[in-house]
Amino acid sequence: MSTRGPFWALSIAILRGFLRDRGAVFFAIIFPLMFLVLFGGLLANQDQSKVDLIQIGSVPLVDDLPDDARGAFDATFEVSEKDDRAAALEEVRKGDADVAIEQRGDRLIAHYTQTDAVKAAVTQGTLRAFVDGANVAATGQEPRFTFEPESVEDDSLTVIQFVTPGLLGWAVAMSAAFGAAATLQGWRQSKLLRRLQLAPVSTRTIVAARVTVTLLIALGQLAIFLGLGAAAFGLTLTGSWWMAIPLVVVGTLCFMALGLLAGALARTTEGAVNLANFLVLPMAFLSGSFFPLDAAPQWIQRLSDLLPLKHLNTGMLDVMVRGEGPSAALVPLAILAGFALVVTALAARLFRWETT
Amino acid sequence: MAAISARNLTKTYGDLVAVDGVSLEVDDGEFVGVLGPNGAGKTTLLEMLEGLRRPDGGDVEVFSEPVWPRNARLQTRIGVQLQASSFFERLTAREQIRTFASLYGVGPGPADDWLERVGLTDKADTRVEDLSGGQAQRLSIACALVHDPELVFLDEPTAALDPQARRNLWDLLSSINDSGRTVVLTTHYMDEAEVLCDRVAVMDHGRILQFDTPAALVRGLDAPARITVGPGTLTTEQAAAIPGVTETADSVDGVVLVTRDPAGVVAALAEGHHLDGVKVQTGTLEDVFLSLTGREYRA
Numbered sequence: 106m107s108t109r110g111p112f113w114a115l116s117i118a119i120l121r122g123f124l125r126d127r128g129a130v131f132f133a134i135i136f137p138l139m140f141l142v143l144f145g146g147l148l149a150n151q152d153q154s155k156v157d158l159i160q161i162g163s164v165p166l167v168d169d170l171p172d173d174a175r176g177a178f179d180a181t182f183e184v185s186e187k188d189d190r191a192a193a194l195e196e197v198r199k200g201d202a203d204v205a206i207e208q209r210g211d212r213l214i215a216h217y218t219q220t221d222a223v224k225a226a227v228t229q230g231t232l233r234a235f236v237d238g239a240n241v242a243a244t245g246q247e248p249r250f251t252f253e254p255e256s257v258e259d260d261s262l263t264v265i266q267f268v269t270p271g272l273l274g275w276a277v278a279m280s281a282a283f284g285a286a287a288t289l290q291g292w293r294q295s296k297l298l299r300r301l302q303l304a305p306v307s308t309r310t311i312v313a314a315r316v317t318v319t320l321l322i323a324l325g326q327l328a329i330f331l332g333l334g335a336a337a338f339g340l341t342l343t344g345s346w347w348m349a350i351p352l353v354v355v356g357t358l359c360f361m362a363l364g365l366l367a368g369a370l371a372r373t374t375e376g377a378v379n380l381a382n383f384l385v386l387p388m389a390f391l392s393g394s395f396f397p398l399d400a401a402p403q404w405i406q407r408l409s410d411l412l413p414l415k416h417l418n419t420g421m422l423d424v425m426v427r428g429e430g431p432s433a434a435l436v437p438l439a440i441l442a443g444f445a446l447v448v449t450a451l452a453a454r455l456f457r458w459e460t461t
Numbered sequence: 462m463a464a465i466s467a468r469n470l471t472k473t474y475g476d477l478v479a480v481d482g483v484s485l486e487v488d489d490g491e492f493v494g495v496l497g498p499n500g501a502g503k504t505t506l507l508e509m510l511e512g513l514r515r516p517d518g519g520d521v522e523v524f525s526e527p528v529w530p531r532n533a534r535l536q537t538r539i540g541v542q543l544q545a546s547s548f549f550e551r552l553t554a555r556e557q558i559r560t561f562a563s564l565y566g567v568g569p570g571p572a573d574d575w576l577e578r579v580g581l582t583d584k585a586d587t588r589v590e591d592l593s594g595g596q597a598q599r600l601s602i603a604c605a606l607v608h609d610p611e612l613v614f615l616d617e618p619t620a621a622l623d624p625q626a627r628r629n630l631w632d633l634l635s636s637i638n639d640s641g642r643t644v645v646l647t648t649h650y651m652d653e654a655e656v657l658c659d660r661v662a663v664m665d666h667g668r669i670l671q672f673d674t675p676a677a678l679v680r681g682l683d684a685p686a687r688i689t690v691g692p693g694t695l696t697t698e699q700a701a702a703i704p705g706v707t708e709t710a711d712s713v714d715g716v717v718l719v720t721r722d723p724a725g726v727v728a729a730l731a732e733g734h735h736l737d738g739v740k741v742q743t744g745t746l747e748d749v750f751l752s753l754t755g756r757e758y759r760a
């Protein structure tokens with residue numbers, strides 16, 4: 106075996122240290138994958154579940170639906186019949202059913218609950234549509250307008266498409282920040298940083314080795330996420346998904362810088378990891394890693410624009426599953442690079458060789 | 462030639478004067494100990510000599526080169542052991558020393574040789590976290606020596622070891638300057654300084670109180686020696702008659718003779734064939750510390 110250069114020696118030492126640290130591997134790879142399995146596997150089949158509808162007595166408007174209309178009706182509603190009106194309403198009140206309908210003459214009356222706002226809206230809209238349809242049919246005229254729903258997304262767009270980029274962003278952010286914070290603090294406490302300072306190795310070489318290993322880990326996370334997503338959950342990537350690679354690289358640098366900042370501020374390894382956690386976990390929630398932010402209040406969406414993870418997630422979502430071109434990643438890349446520079450400069454200012 | 466030449470070093474942390482105007486010359490090939498209780502300023506002094514810490518005042522030259530700021534020409538000539546835990550996490554002993562070797566451009570061969578020399582070959586595949594305190598210290602020392610430096614700094618290499626492990630380490634420590642290497646070691650153990658060091662700097666409250674060979678330090682005490690001969694060998698009257706004996710006493714071990722001329726008294730005892738169970742006690746470094754600081758030595 107020939108003599109390795111300092112850079113490789115350090116890189117291999119750091120990589121070995123990581124791979125043998127069960128906790129670090131768990132949090133970098135297994136833990137985020139658990140979420141991927143959870144979201145991708147369990148929530149994938151949760152196409153808005155059917156609305157439980159109780160039909161009180163006879164409701165000719167529903168009973169006399171033509172076959173195709175009846176099919177559409179059954180696709181939305183799980184129909185059960187009950188003659189006891191009071192009991193039916195009580196079921197709705199308790200939440201066992203979503204809506205109870207009765208027909209009095211020409212009036213279709215729906216008793217619904219507001220507990221689930223989405224279902225309540227679906228119920229009203231759908232029932233109204235059927236009543237309108239019945240009205241048109243009653244005139245004996247051919248309908249003049251027709252309605253054709255068409256999803257703008259690819260047919261293959263399932264839950265996994267949305268959760269993979271966000272969870273990957275969170276995983277990359279977490280392991281980059283923790284790795285940097287823990288290494289800086291750990292090495293400082295054991296005086297290894299001091300020891301290296303006395304060896305004929307430049308600070309640049311030490312930093313380069315640490316960055317290289319972290320990037321390697323991040324790209325490993327990318328490969329595992331995409332591989333498992335495609336193999337097990339039917340993840341399909343769109344054209345310029347490869348732009349996710351530079352996004353992951355720059356994102357990693359950005360979160361390493363954040364980890365360095367945490368490591369520079371904290372006095373103990375635990376403190377550094379806790380601080381990194383404190384920065385990354387809320388950021389993951391506010392950046393749409395776990396759920397889309399579209400429904401969040403306006404101020405949260407504005408706030409999320411200030412968070413680097415939001416831009417990493419958005420960039421990856423655009424190029425990996427939304428089918429946007431490579432240029433869609435450029436703005437997020439620039440923002441992430443800017444964050445990385447500013448935070449690194451801040452961390453460098455606050456850096457101390459020792460805890461004392 | 463002086464390996465180390467330090468002039469008037471001072472380091473202050475807030476109100477605490479850690480090192481207070483220390484000057485020190487260490488010759489090539491010398492084994493020097495810096496002895497003092499915890500908090501005496503030993504580590505801070507050592508870190509300034511190594512070039513790790515910038516002195517507030519004074520300057521240090523190693524091999525006639527300034528050590529501060531970071532001097533690349535010195536780095537391969539100096540070896541440093543900071544403390545036992547200065548390791549890369551979760552590497553085995555062999556990976557550890559090979560990594561350090563690579564930093565100095567040294568191949569795995571010499572690294573493995575050093576592992577053997579410190580007696581860790583059978584622990585080569587053990588992770589550093591699983592080594593005992595003594596084994597970790599040995600590995601740490603080997604890592605400091607792997608590039609064959611001319612000058613080695615060892616900061617309390619035997620701290621936190623049990624007495625047995627400490628003595629086991631002495632053989633290794635005394636052997637590392639065999640090849641003419643200069644060694645500077647800090648310790649708070651008197652016996653260790655006495656056994657290992659050519660010269661000892663006694664340090665307290667940031668100052669070097671005295672710097673000399675252990676024997677000269679004790680001689681300088683001007684304290685009488687106590688010579689004990691086995692019971693029944695000599696009566697106290699006979700003992701008091703020996704020239705140079707100033708005082709005698711009976712003890713369970715025999716008769717105690719107090720003298721300022723131990724050599725002459727022992728010679729007289731030999732002449733009279735009264736050497737059975739003889740024991741000579743001169744002052745120890747503990748007495749030196751007591752006389753220099755006026756207080757008991759507490760490590």
